[in-house]
Amino acid sequence: MNIPIEEIKKELEARLPDVKFRPVRDSLLIEDPEDLPQVALFLKESPKFLLDYLSSVTGADYLDYLESVYHLYSMAKKQGPVVLRVRVTKSHTAVPSPINGSKTEAGAVQGPRDIKKIKAGKVPSLVSIYRSAELQEREAFDTFGIIYEGHPDPRRLFMWEEFQGHPLRKDYQQEDTEVLETTDIAWLEARGIKVPDEMKEKAKALHAAGLRALAQKPEKPRAG
Amino acid sequence: MLEINFGPQHPSTHGVFRMTVQLEGEKICGLKPVFGYLHRNHEQIAENLPYAAIMTYTDRLDYVNALSNNFGYALTVEKLAGLEVPERAQYIRIIMAELARIVNHIAVIGFMLNDLGAFFTPLLYAFRERERILDLFEAVTGSRLMNNYFCFSGVKRDLTDANLAVIKKMILKFPAFLEEFEALLTKNEILCMRCQNIGILSGETATNAGITGPVLRASGVNYDIRKVDRYGIYDRFDFKIPLGQKGDVYDRFYVRVLEIRESLKILDQALTQIPQGEIINKKSLSILKMPRNFKPPVGEAYGRVESPKGELGFYVVSDGTPQPWRYHVRAPSLINLTVLEEMCLGQKIADAIIILGSIDIVLGETDR
Numbered sequence: 001m002n003i004p005i006e007e008i009k010k011e012l013e014a015r016l017p018d019v020k021f022r023p024v025r026d027s028l029l030i031e032d033p034e035d036l037p038q039v040a041l042f043l044k045e046s047p048k049f050l051l052d053y054l055s056s057v058t059g060a061d062y063l064d065y066l067e068s069v070y071h072l073y074s075m076a077k078k079q080g081p082v083v084l085r086v087r088v089t090k091s092h093t094a095v096p097s098p099i100n101g102s103k104t105e106a107g108a109v110q111g112p113r114d115i116k117k118i119k120a121g122k123v124p125s126l127v128s129i130y131r132s133a134e135l136q137e138r139e140a141f142d143t144f145g146i147i148y149e150g151h152p153d154p155r156r157l158f159m160w161e162e163f164q165g166h167p168l169r170k171d172y173q174q175e176d177t178e179v180l181e182t183t184d185i186a187w188l189e190a191r192g193i194k195v196p197d198e199m200k201e202k203a204k205a206l207h208a209a210g211l212r213a214l215a216q217k218p219e220k221p222r223a224g
Numbered sequence: 225m226l227e228i229n230f231g232p233q234h235p236s237t238h239g240v241f242r243m244t245v246q247l248e249g250e251k252i253c254g255l256k257p258v259f260g261y262l263h264r265n266h267e268q269i270a271e272n273l274p275y276a277a278i279m280t281y282t283d284r285l286d287y288v289n290a291l292s293n294n295f296g297y298a299l300t301v302e303k304l305a306g307l308e309v310p311e312r313a314q315y316i317r318i319i320m321a322e323l324a325r326i327v328n329h330i331a332v333i334g335f336m337l338n339d340l341g342a343f344f345t346p347l348l349y350a351f352r353e354r355e356r357i358l359d360l361f362e363a364v365t366g367s368r369l370m371n372n373y374f375c376f377s378g379v380k381r382d383l384t385d386a387n388l389a390v391i392k393k394m395i396l397k398f399p400a401f402l403e404e405f406e407a408l409l410t411k412n413e414i415l416c417m418r419c420q421n422i423g424i425l426s427g428e429t430a431t432n433a434g435i436t437g438p439v440l441r442a443s444g445v446n447y448d449i450r451k452v453d454r455y456g457i458y459d460r461f462d463f464k465i466p467l468g469q470k471g472d473v474y475d476r477f478y479v480r481v482l483e484i485r486e487s488l489k490i491l492d493q494a495l496t497q498i499p500q501g502e503i504i505n506k507k508s509l510s511i512l513k514m515p516r517n518f519k520p521p522v523g524e525a526y527g528r529v530e531s532p533k534g535e536l537g538f539y540v541v542s543d544g545t546p547q548p549w550r551y552h553v554r555a556p557s558l559i560n561l562t563v564l565e566e567m568c569l570g571q572k573i574a575d576a577i578i579i580l581g582s583i584d585i586v587l588g589e590t591d592r
Binding site: 052143 | 259260263265267268271429431432433434435445447452523524526528535537539541549550552554558559561562563591592
C-alpha cells in the first residue's frame with residue numbers, strides 16, 4: 001500500500017513548520033540535512049504513518065552533489081515506501097592511488113589520510129533512531145564518502161582502512177592494472193624483449209609505493 | 225579477557241566471514257564482524273553494463289538461490305521501464321522462486337545442523353532432496369546454480385509438460401521426506417538443548433534493526449513481503465505465514481521447516497492454475513537481442529522481493545542511457561548481521577557458531 005507524497009507533505013507542513021523540503025520524483029528532498037533526524041523521528045512516531053522500518057540507506061553521486069537516499073516502510077501498518085533524500089556538497093575529489101604513476105611523483109611520501117580530514121558533506125546519522133542504518137551508513141561512507149555525523153562506529157565497511165578514495169564516485173580513478181613489477185621487467189629484458197620507458201617508470205612508482213607501505217605498517221595489528 | 229579471531233577461513237562461517245570475539249573463559253563479552261573479504265564492488269561492475277547483462281551478475285549475489293535475485297532485479301527494472309509480464313511467465317516465476325526457497329531453506333537447515341555437530345548426516349539427507357530440484361533447474365534453465373533465467377517481462381525458457389510433471393511428482397513426495405527429517409530432528413533432545421533459549425532476539429529490536437525474513441518472523445513479527453507487497457501474482461495463492469514465539473535459534477529452525485510446507489502449498493496451487501500462453505512479452509524480445517538499445521526512461525525505482533534470506537531490495541536510477549546511473553543492492557544477509565553481537569553476548573563461543581548459522585548468511589551477498 002502506497003502512501004501518497006502529498007499526504008506526508010501536508011502533515012509535515014502542519015507539524016514541523018521550520019523544515020524546508022520539496023518533492024522530487026515521488027520522494028521528499030529535505031533541503032537542510034540537519035533536519036533529517038527530526039523528520040525521521042516524526043514519521044516513525046506519528047500514529048498516522050508509523051514508519052518503524054528503515055529498509056535501505058544508500059548514496060548516489062550526481063556530479064555536482066552527493067545524495068543520501070532513505071527508503072522507509074511501516075511494519076505495523078504494512079504500508080510504504082516513503083523516500084527521503086538529502087543532498088550534500090562534494091568538496092573534494094577522490095585522490096588517485098599512488099600507483100597511478102603520472103598523477104603522483106614517484107617517491108613522494110603520502111601518509112594515509114585521516115578519515116576526519118576529508119571535507120565532504122555531512123549528514124546526521126540515523127542510527128539512534130533506526131539501528132538498521134548502522135551497517136548501511138558505513139557502506140555509504142565507504143563507497144561515496146558521505147560522512148554520517150554521530151555514527152557510533154564510523155569506519156569503512158568493505159575496503160581496508162588505508163584505502164584511498166571512494167570507489168562508487170563518478171570521478172574515482174581505478175588503479176592502473178597494466179603495471180609490471182621491476183622483477184618482471186628485469187626478466188623480460190634478460191630475454192631480449194624491449195620494454196617501453198613508460199612501463200619502467202610505472203614499475204619504479206609501484207616499487208616505491210610498496211616500500212612506503214612497508215614503512216607505514218602499523219606496529220599492532222588493527223582490531224576488527 | 226581473551227580476544228580471538230574467528231574466520232575468515234573457518235568452515236562454519238559459511239564463506240569468508242570474519243569476526244573478532246572477546247572472551248571471558250568461554251563466555252562472549254564482545255563481538256565485531258569484519259566484512260569485505262569477498263568484496264568485488266558488484267555495484268560498480270553493474271553501473272558499467274547494459275541492464276540485461278546485469279542479470280547474470282545478480283546470480284552471484286546469493287549463490288544458493290540465484291532465482292530469487294533474478295526475480296528482484298527483473299521486478300525493479302520492469303517497474304522502472306513500465307513493462308508488462310504475460311500470465312504464464314508470472315506463474316513460472318512463482319514456481320521457480322518457490323522451488324529456490326525450498327532449496328535454500330533445506331540447505332540452511334542442513335548446514336546449521338552441521339555446525340551443531342550433527343556431522344554431515346542431516347546435511348546429506350537435505351542435499352539428496354536439493355539435488356532433485358537442482359536437476360530440474362538444470363533441465364529448465366540449463367544451469368544448476370547460476371541460473372540466469374529471468375529476463376525483463378518474462379522468462380527465458382518455457383516449462384514443458386514433462387517438467388511440470390516432474391515438479392508435481394516432487395511436491396507429492398516432499399512431505400514424506402519432511403516428516404522423516406522432522407522425526408529425526410524436531411523433538412530431538414540434543415537439538416532442543418542446543419537451540420532452545422539460545423540467541424534470543426526480541427521483536428522490537430528486530431524491527432528497529434531492519435531484520436527481515438525468517439529471522440524476523442521467528443521473533444513473532446508478521447511481516448512477509450509476499451503478503452505485504454503482493455508482488456508478481458502472490459495475491460492469488462492461499463498460504464500462511466509461520467511465526468515464532470521466542471525468537472531463539474530453535475524458532476528460526478522451525479519457522480524454516482514450516483515455510484517449506486507453505487511453499488509446497490503455493491507450488492501445488494500454481495501448478496493447477498498455470499495457463500498456456502507466451503512466456504515473454506513480444507515487445508521485450510528486442511532487449512534480449514539488442515541489450516544496448518534498451519534505455520529505460522529517466523527516473524528511479526526501488527523493487528523488493530521476499531528472498532529466502534529476507535528482504536532483497538534493488539535501487540536503480542536511470543539517466544536514459546543503456547547503463548544504470550546508480551545501482552544498489554539492499555542485501556538481507558548484511559543487514560541481518562547488525563544484531564549478531566547482541567544475540568551472542570553472554571552465550572558460549574560454541575553457541576555463536578550456531579547463532580550465525582541460524583541467521584543464514586551468504587557472503588556473495590553480504591560483501592558484494
